[in-house]
Amino acid sequence: ADKSKLPSRPPVVTIMGHVDHGKTTLLDTLRSASVAKGEAGGITQHIGAFSVPVKGEADKTITFLDTPGHAAFSAMRARGAGVTDIVVLVVAADDGVMPQTKEVVELVKKDDNVGLVVAINKVDKAGADVDKVEKALFAEGIQLEAFGGDVPSVHVSGLTGKGLDQLVETISLISEMQDVRAEREGPLHGYVLESKMQKGLGAVATVLLLRGALATGNHLICGSTQAKVRLLTSPTGQSVKKALPGDAVVVSGWKELPGAGDEVLSGTEAQVKKALANRIRKAEIEATLQDVDA
Numbered sequence: 350a351d352k353s354k355l356p357s358r359p360p361v362v363t364i365m366g367h368v369d370h371g372k373t374t375l376l377d378t379l380r381s382a383s384v385a386k387g388e389a390g391g392i393t394q395h396i397g398a399f400s401v402p403v404k405g406e407a408d409k410t411i412t413f414l415d416t417p418g419h420a421a422f423s424a425m426r427a428r429g430a431g432v433t434d435i436v437v438l439v440v441a442a443d444d445g446v447m448p449q450t451k452e453v454v455e456l457v458k459k460d461d462n463v464g465l466v467v468a469i470n471k472v473d474k475a476g477a478d479v480d481k482v483e484k485a486l487f488a489e490g491i492q493l494e495a496f497g498g499d500v501p502s503v504h505v506s507g508l509t510g511k512g513l514d515q516l517v518e519t520i521s522l523i524s525e526m527q528d529v530r531a532e533r534e535g536p537l538h539g540y541v542l543e544s545k546m547q548k549g550l551g552a553v554a555t556v557l558l559l560r561g562a563l564a565t566g567n568h569l570i571c572g573s574t575q576a577k578v579r580l581l582t583s584p585t586g587q588s589v590k591k592a593l594p595g596d597a598v599v600v601s602g603w604k605e606l607p608g609a610g611d612e613v614l615s616g617t618e619a620q621v622k623k624a625l626a627n628r629i630r631k632a633e634i635e636a637t638l639q640d641v642d643a
């Protein structure tokens with residue numbers, strides 16, 4: 350199939366970096382809500398997802414994923430990096446390169462398909478030293494434009510909003526070069542960002558769509574579980590009629606809790622039933638082989 354004829358999909362951009370370097374505040378200012386203040390102790394504990402329109406460009410949006418910077422959430426960072434087109438590495442100008450900064454650098458180095466933008470944040474602070482931070486990032490192997498490389502670095506303040514327009518422009522440029530396109534019709538392909546049991550709804554999962562469409566009544570398979578989609582809402586709780594590539598939607602109707610990071614596919618009821626039976630059978634065969642090995 351000729352991919353260049355497919356419709357564009359909004360880029361998926363994951364915000365990553367060390368704890369308290371200002372990821373949520375920055376995103377918060379971008380969409381002018383107040384997530385950081387509403388968080389318990391200001392610590393992000395999940396992958397938040399939302400869509401931001403690009404100024405001056407009708408119909409163009411960017412899907413942002415927020416990730417926690419706390420050391421304990423390494424798996425979530427890896428998951429975020431795995432589904433993303435572009436990583437924005439946030440580094441506080443007064444704190445510099447820290448352990449989770451380095452962790453993100455390693456994740457990005459492993460994946461040639463991921464675009465990277467550095468956002469040196471908190472430039473409004475008295476102790477801010479942008480040059481020092483950029484030198485330290487270069488020493489970690491980040492080929493910054495300032496040193497002749499191709500990684501842009503934008504100087505921002507999530508608190509005052511300084512530099513955020515330039516950040517969005519930089520992301521837009523990279524995304525234009527990547528030219529991500531996806532089929533908007535037919536079978537779905539996506540990933541579970543997070544999942545949990547919710548009172549009254551049972552198992553729910555936030556699913557990031559990369560291809561295809563999703564509506565209530567659709568049949569899904571994910572690992573060893575399945576769903577007939579009962580309720581579809583945005584991460585902020587609005588009901589969704591039809592989700593498209595680039596959307597993150599909260600899906601209920603699962604038989605069992607799907608695993609965070611697992612692949613989600615759709616099909617007819619019969620296809621899902623058959624795929625599930627095959628997977629269970631495969632697991633049984635593998636278990637038997639392990640018995641033989643032992």
Ligand code: GTP
Nearest residue numbers: 368369370371372373374392393418471506507508
């Ligand atoms: P985790 O999700 O816990 O990893 O933190 P985070 O990176 O999302 O940081 P968060 O947005 O919670 O901000 C941490 C602290 O830094 C808060 O007190 C913010 O008000 C402050 N902060 C964030 N951005 C800026 C900035 O640009 N300038 C200044 N002065 N303070 C900032």
Ligand code: NA
Nearest residue numbers: 369391392393
């Ligand atoms: Na924080």
Ligand code: MG
Nearest residue numbers: 372373392393
């Ligand atoms: Mg946060």
